[in-house]
Amino acid sequence: MIRILKITILSACCLLLAACSLVDFPEDCTYYGDAEIKPDWTAMDGGKAKPLLTDIYLLSPQQNYSYRIASDTLLKDVPAVSYKALAFNSHDLAGISYSGMDCPNTAIAELETxxxxxxxxxxxxxAFYTANTDLRVIPFETAVCEPVLRPAxxxxxxxxxxxxxxxxxxxxxxxxxxxxxxxxxxxxxxxxxxxxxxxxxxxxxxxxxxxxxxxxxxxxxxxxxxxxxxxxxxxxxxxxxxxxxxxxxxxxxxxxxxxxxxxxxxxxxxxxxxxxxxxxxxxxxxxxxxxxxxx
The missing domain is CATH 2.60.40 (Immunoglobulin-like)
Structure with a gap:
């Protein structure tokens, strides 16, 4: 009797895990994927050195994430949803502040007054550079985001x-x-x-x-x-x-x-x-x- 109960519970768990792996992607499950962030600095002014660090903001109605990266970076286990990806350089910049960064519609940079x-x-x-692009993370796959940072x-x-x-x-x-x-x-x-x-x-x-x-x-x-x-x-x-x-x-x-x-x-x-x-x-x-x- 005890053995039958264990088999029943194990079977139920397997069914639940299988349900979250179906191609239909039920809405009550959270899925994850990877995102490779590759900042594109080719639009920089000629002769200037690329900033040492790039700020990356991934903004979505579900969750926001922020990173500061030194080169192309693979982000593991990112919730698989659609994001607005903001990229800019704030490292070592003086006299500038940021507000409303939790939403792409309200994100602002402001100079000192x-x-x-x-x-x-x-x-x-x-020397401030920015980009605003779309990123869609696919479950169990790797999405590539290449924001082109241009002079602001x-x-x-x-x-x-x-x-x-x-x-x-x-x-x-x-x-x-x-x-x-x-x-x-x-x-x-x-x-x-x-x-x-x-x-x-x-x-x-x-x-x-x-x-x-x-x-x-x-x-x-x-x-x-x-x-x-x-x-x-x-x-x-x-x-x-x-x-x-x-x-x-x-x-x-x-x-x-x-x-x-x-x-x-x-x-x-x-x-x-x-x-x-x-x-x-x-x-x-x-x-x-x-x-x-x-x-």
């Missing part, structure tokens, strides 16, 4: 050409630009509605003494993507002379940045010196999909 003289300022964006940062190059004939000698040119996006969405893989000022300096060209150049790294600066109403992009130029004088002038770049979605833009600004101050005007600009663009 601060207030000064009643204005909100942000910082230059670091746009570059704004501003060349200041100093003209005019006076006794003043320019020692430095700097400025501030408004309408800079400091939030980035992983769903859109693009800038989000946000606007701050960004202060910057310039470097004098070694071959052309009247040329000063600046490079700004930003998530975005498109006035059409800012909030319900368009945000003006104002450039405040500050010029300093060797004699200790300081001159400032403001010019609007709203028309220049309107519709700007390319990877880079170069703007030529003429700074004309006169006996009473400076005059600032936009002479030309060009956009491009490369990290650097020349006129």
């Amino acid at each position: 601060y207030e000064k003289n009643g204005r909100i300022y942000t910082i230059q964006a670091p 940062v746009r570059r704004v190059y501003i060349d200041f050409m100093v003209t005019g004939s006076t006794d003043m000698e320019v020692s430095a040119i700097g400025g501030q630009l408004s309408g800079i996006a400091y939030r980035y969405g992983f769903k859109q893989l693009d800038e989000l509605e946000s606007a701050a000022w960004l202060a910057f300096t310039s470097i004098r060209n070694m071959e052309k003494e009247n040329l000063f150049s600046s490079a700004l790294n930003v998530f975005g600066v498109n006035p059409g993507k800012q909030a319900a109403g368009s945000i003006d992009n104002l450039l405040e130029v500050v010029l300093q002379t060797t004699g200790g004088g300081t001159f400032s002038e403001t010019v609007s770049l709203t028309d220049v940045f309107n519709g700007f979605t390319a990877r880079s833009i170069r703007i030529i600004i003429e700074v004309r010196l006169s006996a009473v101050g400076i005059e600032v005007s936009v002479t030309d600009w060009i956009t491009g999909q490369e990290s650097n663009v020349e006129l």
